[in-house]
């Protein structure tokens with residue numbers, strides 16, 4: 284399509300299409316050759332890094348649902364766990380029965396009597412008149428379902444201290460905000476590869492350090508440092524790869540690599556945790572993929588776009604020559620010359636652009652409204668996604684299986700996206716996936732506890748997975764070019780705050796066990812309807828200026844669904860302005876987007 288458009292220019296004199304942007308030179312050095320294939324393979328360990336960083340902490344702080352007060356006096360007697368519980372633990376009160384798992388016996392209370400005396404006098408059943416107190420000698424856990432003592436079980440983050448697990452998770456995401464700035468700076472200043480390597484190195488050493496933690500504070504600190512590498516550890520290479528792949532393969536490569544690799548990584552993780560059955564070893568083992576980055580400088584290419592932005596055009600061309608050689612192509616020198624010239628021109632243009640800031644997004648009323656909706660949309664979506672992830676802790680019986688299955692939904696999500704996103708459009712597909720997520724969240728409330736609820740929660744997760752992938756590219760397509768990168772970064776940075784509060788959603792279960800799912804359902808529904816207030820971007824020209832961004836989609840009717848009715852006159856020109864299939868990866872300038880995937 285791009286070629287057809289560019290041919291016209293060729294008619295005016297030259298025979299080959301003009302080389303104006305980076306994407307124009309890609310076909311000459313190979314759009315999807317051997318080197319790109321190597322990069323595609325290299326993404327595998329890095330996607331594992333991403334999934335492991337995101338989810339390992341879930342298993343580091345997993346506590347068996349069944350726990351009860353430890354009564355040291357009884358340990359001297361030959362009693363089974365069941366006998367001990369029956370004698371020393373009161374039945375769960377109404378409030379506790381209403382919490383997740385409806386425990387038969389109290390998890391946090393015990394009878395306050397002298398059990399040595401009780402045993403001596405031969406009493407086998409408790410007396411309901413015995414006074415009750417909180418556990419004061421630690422807890423015992425039933426390790427049948429979760430076959431290891433996590434740090435949360437070791438340090439007894441249960442009952443009044445349950446929030447510590449979530450606080451550590453928040454520390455991780457606070458770290459990721461800090462890391463975003465630090466490694467973002469390194470990436471801009473010193474190059475993508477130095478950022479990739481340092482980021483992974485920090486993550487690696489901090490993950491190993493996690494294994495030596497013995498208190499909440501040391502653990503939270505270690506996880507915060509690990510958190511700094513979250514996102515960039517994978518994202519940098521992902522964006523480099525996407526940049527070097529020709530526009531028409533971008534959506535495919537992005538979906539294939541992320542969708543498939545991530546689904547595999549995230550669904551394998553629970554079983555690694557299960558087999559290792561030791562949180563310290565788990566923390567070290569899951570750090571291993573991060574070590575791949577130490578070989579990065581020899582395999583991964585520096586981003587040519589970064590070289591161009593930094594004014595090092597010769598280095599960029601060197602990089603392209605490497606592709607040329609690897610892919611077995613030969614490129615005429617004048618092509619490089621022309622490329623160099625147009626790059627310098629683009630650089631000038633980019634310089635002029637720099638006077639736009641994030642604030643410009645809010646200067647025009649309609650654009651401001653769109654931006655705010657996009658921010659809230661992304662925020663709520665992450666909240667629902669994380670809520671569903673952490674909620675798995677509550678949905679027994681088998682948390683390892685359900686976590687694994689829920690992660691596998693990334694596969695059908697990628698498939699559905701590949702098949703339908705460019706037919707149904709972002710808006711209605713975003714709406715229906717969040718709507719479905721909401722419906723299944725509600726249905727899960729009314730199904731009997733156990734595997735059916737888990738199945739419903741997994742369907743809900745499928746919905747939010749799809750929505751997450753749509754959201755990722757939606758914003759990039761809707762914000763005008765001049766502020767696109769800043770806008771997308773803003774949305775993602777605010778999204779981190781949702782990550783920080785996400786883990787607390789499950790504490791609603793302490794009030795009432797249905798509450799987390801009700802909350803997730805309501806939030807999904809709000810998010811679904813919010814999508815409908817946004818314009819459709821499928822088949823539209825990307826807005827360039829602030830004014831275009833402000834007017835974007837004004838003429839669209841509310842009910843317009845791309846697969847049912849053709850777009851307005853604009854259809855043919857479909858995004859040829861930047862010649863990209865996915866705007867998320869091509870902001871239309873030399874600068875790249877800080878695109879963050881969920």
Ligand SMILES: *[C@@H]1O[C@H](CO)[C@@H](O)[C@H](O)[C@H]1NC(C)=O
Pocket residue numbers: 361
């Ligand atoms: C403890 O109880 C088990 C089974 O009830 C029995 O086999 C064992 O001999 C007992 N041990 C002691 C020290 O009483």
Ligand SMILES: *[C@@H]1O[C@H](CO)[C@@H](O)[C@H](O)[C@H]1NC(C)=O
Pocket residue numbers: 349364365425426427428
């Ligand atoms: C521990 O859990 C298993 C499986 O759910 C159960 O069979 C066993 O009775 C439990 N043990 C105690 C002491 O509750």
Ligand SMILES: *[C@@H]1O[C@H](CO)[C@@H](O)[C@H](O)[C@H]1NC(C)=O
Pocket residue numbers: 397398399400
């Ligand atoms: C419990 O009773 C035993 C035997 O009467 C006594 O030796 C022990 O000190 C008592 N423990 C406590 C904590 O009062």
